[in-house]
Amino acid sequence: MVESARGWAKNNSGLLLFLAAQFIALGGAGAAAIGYFTRLAVRVTTMEERGAAYTVSRMDEMKLRIQTLESKNTQLEARLERIVDIMTKKLQISP
Numbered sequence: 001m002v003e004s005a006r007g008w009a010k011n012n013s014g015l016l017l018f019l020a021a022q023f024i025a026l027g028g029a030g031a032a033a034i035g036y037f038t039r040l041a042v043r044v045t046t047m048e049e050r051g052a053a054y055t056v057s058r059m060d061e062m063k064l065r066i067q068t069l070e071s072k073n074t075q076l077e078a079r080l081e082r083i084v085d086i087m088t089k090k091l092q093i094s095p
Contacts, residue, residue, distance in 0.1 A: 009016060
């Protein structure tokens with residue numbers, strides 16, 4: 001009985017390796033899923049503890065950052081337009 005099992009294992013070693021690799025991959029996927037759902041639960045708990053006021057304050061900070069970036073963007077656009085105007089006048093090129 002043992003000899004026949006060993007013979008079968010030798011003949012089907014590729015299949016056994018494949019099954020072992022699948023088992024390991026499945027375990028890794030399960031661990032990744034558990035980690036993801038744990039992080040998600042922590043985020044939800046944190047948001048519930050901090051409440052909506054914290055979220056609103058973060059959104060206000062983001063709005064201020066966006067406004068700052070937009071004002072810098074308009075300043076840069078004006079500078080570029082000025083440079084293009086100067087260069088086209090000096091080189092006498094019509095855009």
